[in-house]
Amino acid sequence: MKIAVGSDHAGVELKKFVLSWLEKHCYDFEDMGPYSAESVDYPDYGHKVAEAVARGDFDQGILMCGTGIGISIAANKVKGVRAANVCNPEYAALARQHNDANVLAFGARFNDDSSAAKILESWFASEFEGGRHQRRVDKIEFCC
Numbered sequence: 001m002k003i004a005v006g007s008d009h010a011g012v013e014l015k016k017f018v019l020s021w022l023e024k025h026c027y028d029f030e031d032m033g034p035y036s037a038e039s040v041d042y043p044d045y046g047h048k049v050a051e052a053v054a055r056g057d058f059d060q061g062i063l064m065c066g067t068g069i070g071i072s073i074a075a076n077k078v079k080g081v082r083a084a085n086v087c088n089p090e091y092a093a094l095a096r097q098h099n100d101a102n103v104l105a106f107g108a109r110f111n112d113d114s115s116a117a118k119i120l121e122s123w124f125a126s127e128f129e130g131g132r133h134q135r136r137v138d139k140i141e142f143c144c
Contacts, residue, residue, distance in 0.1 A: 001028065001060065002029070002060075003029040003030075004032055004052045004061040005022070005031050005032060005062045006031075006032040006033060006061070007042075007064040007108070008040050008041070008042035008045055008064075008065040008071060009036075009037050009038060010064075011063075011071075012034060014113070014116055015031070017116055018062060018116060018120065022120075032045065032049055032052065033045060042071040043071075046063055046065075046073075046083075047074055047078060049062075049063055049103065050075035050077075050078035050083065050103060051078055053078075053080075053103055054078050054080040054081050059102070060103065061075070061083070061103040062105075064105065065108065066107060066108060067109060067110065068087075068105040068106040068107035068110075069085055069107070071083075071105055080102075081103055082101045082102055082103065082137070083101065083104075084101035085105040085106065086106050086123075088118075089118045089121065089122035090122070093122045094126075095123075096123060096128060097129045099136075099137060104119070104120075106119055
């Protein structure tokens with residue numbers, strides 16, 4: 001499994017932890033930036049990661065900004081991406097199980113390393129359940 005990882009400046013420090021967590025758990029990943037805490041615009045990195053996932057270059061993406069809200073909104077503008085802004089491990093599991101989310105987003109201002117680790121563990125331990133949820137995911141992809 002290949003994972004694309006990005007953030008904005010507010011998420012850079014937590015992203016460092018996420019990258020080390022991924023390495024420790026033997027995931028193949030790429031840090032898509034930014035690489036410093038200098039101010040950047042979260043849509044740039046949300047789109048970069050989302051487009052890489054949508055193209056199939058990566059299986060999943062992980063994004064962080066101050067709240068996770070802005071970067072997940074940006075990522076969800078890319079067709080084929082279902083980015084879920086999660087606040088706890090339960091949300092992470094349900095995003096995968098019920099929504100087949102392929103991009104995980106969360107807020108760096110509201111998560112420390114310990115809570116981020118629990119979210120990541122839950123995300124990667126969960127799989128899409130299909131069944132009645134598939135019909136709903138199809139409606140997300142093909143509506144409007």
